[in-house]
Amino acid sequence: MDTSAAARASVCRLPRSVVTSVHTPVSPVGRHLVLMALCFPSASMCPKGCICQRDPHLHSLNVTCSQSRLKEIPPTLPVDAVLLRLDHNQIGAVPDQAFRGLRVVRELNLSYNAVETLGEGAFIGLEESLQVLDLSHNHITRVHRDVFARLKARVIVDDNPWHCDCALQQAISGMAHNHEAAARVLCRSSDLLDQDGRPFLAVEIDLCNLAKRTTDYAMLVTMFGWFAMVISYVVYYVRQNQEDARRHLEYLKSLPSKPKKPDEADDISTVV
Known part of the structure; x- marks a missing residue:
């Protein structure tokens, strides 16, 4: 191996086994390329x-x-x-x-x-x-x-x-x-x-504690909102039923009364 290749190998601090592997049959340009590839593998x-x-x-x-x-x-x-x-x-x-x-x-x-x-x-x-x-x-x-x-x-x-x-x-x-x-x-x-x-x-x-309190407050507000909505629905449902019952009662009252037959009146007096 020529002195230039040896010098390059020493700069790169390559092991002797690697240096000797670059044998004489390889051209000087080839030896330089091999050594550069070994010296600068990341290039x-x-x-x-x-x-x-x-x-x-x-x-x-x-x-x-x-x-x-x-x-x-x-x-x-x-x-x-x-x-x-x-x-x-x-x-x-x-x-x-x-x-x-x-x-x-x-x-x-x-x-x-x-x-x-x-x-x-x-x-x-x-x-x-x-x-x-x-x-x-x-x-x-x-x-x-x-x-x-x-x-x-x-x-x-x-x-x-x-x-x-x-x-x-x-x-x-x-x-x-x-x-x-x-x-x-x-x-x-x-x-x-x-x-x-x-x-x-x-x-x-403590921003983490603040975030936790904020989350708890938001959850509480959400739960209160759902609770209020359920109560409102129940109240509405009860009132609606009461209104329907009132209307039904008024309807029954508005129906004409059935006239009594004479024999029904006699039967009643006999029982008495």
Whole structure:
């Protein structure tokens, strides 16, 4: 094997068995192509419009898809990506298991998009490796309570038009190790009055308990409404029967009386 191939193999840190397998009969161009395929196995999976660069010092693959006019998460991403930048695009949703198979991603940047919806399992598979998740400057208003539950990463969620409700309160409670990020969540709207524009952590009322009370009150009102409707129907039914009975009695009274026969009068006097 020539010195250039050996040098490339040393840079890629390929095992000696792999290096020696590239034997002399293969042309220099062929050897280079084989070594490039071994060194950069993810190059063929680089999404359209993205740049995939391997850092020779950190032995990591950086995938940059910034400002690529993406409207959705690319369906195929290099499985060995460590840094994944999807910022400054037009992505509107992060579906369930959008990053399935990416087991070594340490930083995921989704800032400055149009994200409105996060699937409950949007970040499944990233629980152990992910260190930074940037969702700032999007259009997120609501999230499922468990969307961040298992993440150990630092989650950045500020500059979103949050609606402060029970689900958000539960999601924030799952980010106890992200107090700084949680402190920057501002309520654009809320289930409570006079909370717009306030930091979410400044809301001292248990929104989940409030939601439960609201549900109980609504159920009570519904039950009262049904009860009132049943009572009204019973009263109407009774009055209608009384009215029918009165009309029937008046009808009977209006019938002509049957005249008595003379023999009937004599029979009555005899009995007496």
